[in-house]
Amino acid sequence: MSRDNAAAAEQKHDVFQAIADPTRRGLLRLLVDGEMPVNAISSHFPMTRPAVSKHLRILADAGLVKERKVGRETRYRMDADPLRELKSWLAFYERFWENKLDALRRYVETDEPNRGQEPSEL
Incomplete structure (x- = not known):
């Protein structure tokens, strides 16, 4: 499989779909300055933590957000590529x-x- 095909297979959501939602655009703006744990991210939005996590998953599937585990905590950062x-x-x-x-x-x-x-x- 070529590199482009491998990247396409990895991405479950299109970048256009991911940034179409105003909440996800807000998440990207929040993460532009650095990495944040999901609890801190959730405090900036008038929705439940699971709802924020769902938006973060869509951004991650589109390649716009990277996540990493630090102990029990998941931290997110923006990937602008x-x-x-x-x-x-x-x-x-x-x-x-x-x-x-x-x-x-x-x-x-x-x-x-x-x-x-x-x-x-x-």
Whole structure:
């Protein structure tokens, strides 16, 4: 099995699915500064510890969070590598947004008599 196939088999959740939920995005923001035990993480959210653990599991399955045992405690930390992949994928499509925004800017900045016309580039 190739390295890419092995990584895909390891990931049970897609990065897009994982970051789609606002609670999971909040968890990532919390973990960006370092490792935290699940009890400390749970204290930041208005939900049960098992509910937070479920969100952490989804993030871990997507490769966005790493966990390690320290005695009886499980500690979590963010792993930004999947987000870097996502950023480079999105960067390719950014040029399309830039073109649309440039066309809109040109349209808005045109003289008043032309404002009633449809912009052909949009």
